[in-house]
Amino acid sequence: MTAILETNDLSIAFGGHKAVDKVSVKIPEKKFTSIIGPNGAGKTTFFNLLSGQLSPTSGRIFFKGKEITKLSTTERARMGIGRSFQITNIFPNLTVLENVRLAVQSQAKVRYQMLAHFKHYKQFEEKARELLKKVFLDSKEELRAVNLAHGEKRKLEMAMLLALETEVLLLDEPTAGMALEEVPAIIEVINKIKNEENRTIVLIEHKMDMIMDLSDEVLVLFHGELLAKGSPEEIVENETVQSAYLGGMYDEQLA
Amino acid sequence: MDLIMSLTINGLATGMLIFLLAAGLTLIFGLMDVLNFAHGGLFVWGAFSGVWVYTTTGSFIAGILAAIITGLILGAITEYLIIRPVYGNHVQQILITLGLMLVLGELIKVVFGPEQRSAQPPAFLEGSFMVGDIILIKYRLFIIVVGILIYSAVSFLLKRTRIGLIVRAGVMNKEMVQTLGINIRMVFMAVFMVGAAMAALSGMLMAPYSGVIYAEMGLEFAILAFIVVVIGGMGSFKGSLFAALLVGLTQAFMAYYVPVLSLAANMLLMAAVLVFRPQGLFQVKG
C-alpha cells in the first residue's frame, strides 16, 4: 500500500494555540480515509494545511513522495489535491451548468485563451453535463445556483470537485445541515465516486454511521494531535475515542 | 531649531484639520463598512452653510453649530435615500456616493451662488503670537485643540460604550443584531449622521484656515481624506489620526526641504503604503 499523501510532524499554531500538533499520517492511495474528532480538534485546519490554504509553522507535507509544503493552493490543486469547503462556496449568480463548466475548463490547457469563442469548446459543456448527471443535478442545469436548495448546493460542489480530476478529494462535512432524507443521496454520490472513479478520498464527518459505512481507515484528531487510527471497528471500540468524542450516545444512535 | 518647531506646529495643525476631515470618513467605513465618496460634498456643505451663518450673524460659534446641524440633516437624508439600498455592496456604494458628490457640489452653486466665499477667523482667534522666534498662529492652535477633543470623544464612544460593538456587529449580520432586540437602522442612521456632521464641521473649520471656500473643494479634499484613510488603514480611527498628522508634517517638511516633490508628497506616501503595507499603518481587521 503506497501513501499518496504523507505528513511529517505537521503543526500549526494560532497565537500560541496549537490547532494541529505534530501530526504524522500516511493517507493510502485509492482508499477511503475518514477524519473524526471533537469540534475544534483541528480537522478543518488539517485540511487547510493539506490544500495550502494555511502554511504550517513546522513539519512537512508530501504528495506522491514529493514535498509540497511550500507550494501554493493553485499549484497543489493542479498537482491533484481538490477540496470542498465546510461552508458552501459556489458562484451564486451563474447557472449550475456554468458553475461546473468553469471547473471543467480549469483543467484544460486553454486557461488563457482569449481569442476563441467558448462555444468552440463543446467538450467542456459535455463533460459538465456528464458530471451533473453523476450527482443527480442534470435537471437543474439552467437554474441560477443561488436558487438551489441547501442539499443541492452541496451536490453542485461535489460536481465541481469531480471536474477538477484531482487524485485526492478532501471533503469537509459534506452532509452538514442536511436532512436525514438527503444524506443517503450524498452517500450514494460519494460511494459512486469511490467505486467508479478510483480516487483517494478523505472525509471529515460527525455522522458516525456514515463513517462506519464508507471508511477503510479512520483517523482521530484530538486537541490537534493524532489520537488514534485504525479501521472503523477498531476506532469505535477504542475507549479513549469513546470518552473524548463519541460520548454515551453513540450506541443509542446506532440503535 | 525655531524653524523645525515652527514647521512642526504648522504641520500638526494641517494634520489635525485633515484628521477632522478623515475622521468622519473612517468612522463610517470602520463601523458601517460604507465607502462614502460623497464625504467631500458634506464637507463643502458644512463649509458653506457654516460660513453663511457665521458671516450673517457674526458669531463663529453659531457658524459651527450651523455646520454641524447641516451635517446631521444631510447625513440623515443621505443615509435614508442613498446609502440604505446599497449596504454591503462596496462597488455600488462607490458608484452611488460618487453621484451624490456631483449633485451636492453643484447644488452648492444653486443655493449659495457660484462665487468663492471668504472667511476669516473670529476676533478671538485672529492673529498670532510669538514665543521667542516661533510664530504661533492662534487659529491653528485652536484646530489642534479641537482635533484632540474630537479624537478623545470618539475614541471613548467606540471603546467604552456598547454602541461601537453593536454597529460593527450590525455590519456583519444585520438580521442577527435585530433579533437581539436592537433597532439597527436607527443606530446606522445615527452613526452616519455623526460621520456627516464631522465632515461638515471640518469644512467649517477649514474655511477660516485657508481663507476661502469654493464649491469644487469637495472632491479635492475628499481625495485627500481617502489618502489619509488608506495610509492609516481603512477603518482604523487611530490610524487616521496618525496618518493625518504624518501627511500634515510631511507636507510641511517636504515643502521646506524638497519643494520639488511636495506636490506629489501625498500620492507618493500613499503609493508607498499600498505597495509595502497595503493594509495601512494601523489596520484593525484583515
Add this chain to the structure above:
Amino acid sequence: MMLRRMETSTWIYLAIALALFIVPFIFTGRSVLFMIMQIFIFGIFAMSYDLLLGYTGIVSFGHAMFFGIGAYSAAIMLSNGEASIMSLLIGVLIALIFAAIISFIAGILTLRLKSHFYAMLTLALAGLFLVAAEKWTSLTGGGEGFTFMIPDLLRDSGVMYVICLLSLLVFFFGLRRFTKSPLGKVLVAIRENEDRTESLGYQVLNYKVIVSVVAGVIASFAGVLYVLTLRFIDTSVFAVDVTLDALLMTIIGGVGTLVGPLIGAGLVEFAHHWLSDLANVHWIFERWIILYGTVYILAVIFFPQGIVGTLQAKFRGRYNGLAKK
C-alpha cells in the same frame, strides 16, 4: 460555412456598423461629426472601463491615466517631430507600450488586494501623472497645454470619422470575442466569487493583470484618437472627471455588457450637449450636472444593470448583474 455560424446579434451589429459608415455622407458638418466621433471615442474608453468594472468587478479611479498617456504620447510625437503619419504611428506605439507597462505595474502591485486598493492606487498614479504633466513644462506645455498639427490626411473630418468608427468596430468585436472566450468566462467567475475561482486552480491575479493591461491599452488608444480630433492637449486629459465620465457611461448604459457602455457614451454625450443647450430656456439647465447626477443615482439604485442590462433581464427573464460583494 463561417457565415452561417455567426450569431444573429452579430448580424445586427454589422448592419448598424454599415449604417454608421453612411453618416458622413448625410451630415457633412464637422460639428456633428465631431460629436459622433466623441461618442465613438468615449465609447471605446467606456468599454475598456467596463472590462474592469463590469466583467471583472475591479473599480478603477485612475482610468484617465491611460487615456492621458495615449493623448500625450501622440500629441508630443506630432508636435516635436513633423506632423506625419510616421510620427503618429510611433506615438501610438509608445502610447500602447507605455500604457501596458503602467497598467501591468499597477495591477501587479494592488490587484491582489481588496477592491478599493486598486481604486486608490490608480487614483494616486493618475494624480502623479497629472502633476508630472503640469510640471514637465518643456515636454507637456504645462497646465496651459499646446496645440499641434496632425497629418494632412487626418485633417479631413470624413477620414477621421472613418478611422474612429473602424477603431470602434475593431475594439467592439474584439472585446466581444474576448469576453466570450474561455478567459472571459473566468473573468466573470472572478467577479462573482474570487476565492472560489482561485481554488478551482485559476491564478486570479494573472487574469486580473491581463484585464488591467488590456483595458489600459485600449483606453490609451482612445486617448490617441481624442487628441487627434481635438488637435490640442492640456492636463485635463488626466483629470478625475475623465474617469468619472467613463464610470457614468458604463453604469448608465449597463455594466457587464459591451453595448451598454457604447449606448451610455452616446447618451451621456448627447444629454450633456442637449441639456447645456437648454440653459437658455431655464437657468436650472445650467446646473445640468444635478439632473445628470440624480438620474445616475436613480440608475444605480433602481437599474443597477443599466439600460442594456435591464432590457436583457426583461427579455431573458434572468438577472445577470453585478455580484453582491
Add this chain to the structure above:
Amino acid sequence: GDGNAAGDGGDESKETIKIGMLASLTGALEAYGQQSKRGFELGLEYATDGTMEVAGKKIEVIYEDTETNPKVARQKALSLLEEENVDFLVGSSSSGDTLAVTPLAEEYETIMVVEPAVADSITGSEYNDYIFRTARNSSQDAIAAAASIADEGVKIATLAPDSAFGRDGVAAFKEAAVNLGAEIIHEEYAAATATDFTANIQKVIESDPDYLFVVWAGANSPWNQIADMKLQEQGIKITTGAPDIAALSTMSALVGMEGFTVYYHTLPDNEINDWLVEEHKKRYDGAVPDLFTPGGMSAAISIVEALKKTEGDATADKLIDTMEGMSFDTPKGEMTFRPEDHQALQSLYAITLEEKEGVDYPVPVLKRVLTPEETAPPIKNEKD
C-alpha cells in the same frame, strides 16, 4: 485645410453679423465667464447706441458655455462656426479652452477676439493671424507688477504656484523688475492646491527682501498666513495683482499692500467707464462691474469699431487689415491692437489696498495709471 471651411462668413448679402461668444458659464471659472458675458452685452449696446446694429446690419450674439473643458470648447466652437456661420468668435475664460479653439479660427478664417484668457502663448508661440486679444496677457501683468514697485536696488522675493502659470508669471516679472534695476533675491513656489504655506513663507522671511511679490490664482490663498506670520511687521512689504471682488474679500489681512490691478470700477476716469458702472448697477441690482466686465465690453467695442471701419464687411482679410494697429476707446481708456502680435496694449493700474467705510473688503485705491506703452509686453510670436 478642410473642404467646407471656406469663409461663408464673408457673404456680402448677409444682413446680420453673428458673433459667437465662448465663456465658462458653469464650472470653476463661472464667475469670470459671467463677468465677460455681461461686459460683452453692455459693450455692444454702448458701441451701437442701443440699436444693436452696425453699418446697417443687425448684430446677433450666441453665448456658449465651454464648461472650462477644452473638448466642449472645441465642440461649441465648431458648431458656432459651422451651424451658425458666425462672423466672429469671442472668448474664452480659460487659456486651455482658448487654445483648443484658436486653430479653428484660422481654419475657418474667422476673427477671434480673445478675452479674458491670459496665457502669453495665445498671442505668442500659438499665434495665428486671426487672433486678436483685448485681454491683457501674463507678461503685461508682470510688467505692471514690476512697474508698481521695482526700483534701483529694491530687493524682491517671489511666491507663486508651482505651475506654468506661476513660473511664467514670475519669469516675466523678473525680467521686467531687473530692467528697472531691482534684484530678485529669492523665488518660492508652492503647490497650487496647498493650504499650508509655512515652509514657503519661512524661506521668504529668511531671504529678507524689501518686497514679496505674489502671483496667485487658485481659490486657496496664502494671504491669511502671510498676515499671521507677520511679514509686514518684519519689514517685508507685500505686492500682488488685485483680483476680482470675491477674492479681494480674502485679502483683508493685506490692507496697505501696494500692487497693481487690471480693473476696479473706481479706477479709470473716463466716460465709458462711468456709463458702464451706471448701467451695470441699474441692470444688476446695484452690483458694480468686476475684474473682467470691462474686458468683455472692450471686446464688443473692438468688433463694432472694426465693422464700422469696414462698413459692415466681415471678411476676415479685410478685418485683419483694419484691426491691426486699430485703436479704440474702452472703459479702461484707449487700447491698441499691436500689429505684430495682435495684443491690445492697454492701461493697468498701480494701486494700494485700503480699508473703506461701508465696504467689507479692502479696496484698491489708485496710485498711478500704468500707461499702455509702459506695460507693453515683449513680442513673442514668430510672425515674419
Add this chain to the structure above:
Amino acid sequence: MSSLLELKQVEAYIQQYKILHDISFEVPAGEVTVLLGRNGAGKTTTLRTIMGLNQTSAGSVLFKGEEISGEKTHTIAKKGIGYVPEDQGIFGDLTVGENMRVAMKIEDQETTDRMEWILDLFPDLKKFWQKPGGQLSGGQKQMLAIARAYINENDLLLVDEPSKGLAPIIVEKVMESIEQMKEKTTILLVEQNFMMASKIGDRFHIIDDGQTVHHGQMEDLRSDKALMKKYLGIA
C-alpha cells in the same frame, strides 16, 4: 395549558415564491416543541417569519396572545423571544467575548450567573474568549450561537438545528443544556437529528411543503414508523 405562541394559517413569500402556505400550530409554555420536516419544507422560514425577518402575507402570529406579525424584528425580540439561526449568525470580526456582550441586554447578577453556567457548559468558549468569532471551528461557532441565545432572560427560544456539525459528545451537552433551559424558557426547536429531537421534544409538528400536516406527542411518533417514513424519510 395556555400556549405562549400561536400561528394561525400563516402564509409567507420569499421574493415572488410562496414558501409557507398554511402553517398553524401552538407552542405551549414550558415545553419543548419540535418542528420536523424534510429539507426545504419551510421550517427555517417559519422561524424567520415568527422573528419578523420574513413578512407574513396572511394569517396571524400571536405571542402571549398579542399579534406580532408585521412588527419589526427588534420589537419582537424585545418582547422576549431569542433566536439561534440556522447559519449561526456569528459576528466574525468580533471576539467571542464581544459576541456575547452585544447580545447582553442587561448586565446584572442574573446574567453573570447565566454566563458562568454557559461557560461551564462550553469550556471552549472560555478558552477562546479573545478570539474573533470567524476563526472558530464550525462546531465552536455553533456553541457560541447557542450560548448567545442563552445569555438573556427570554420567554421563548427559537433554535434552528443546534446539533448541526457538532461532535456526538457535544450534541449530548447541547441536549442537556436544553433540558436545563426548559425549566425557565419555552423552546421551539427545528432539528434534523431525530435521535436528539425525539429525546428532548415534548411534542412535534411536521411541516411539509409549507404546510403543517401532522402533530402529536413525541412518544407517539417514535413508534409510528409509517409516519416517519412518509414525512421524514426515516426507515
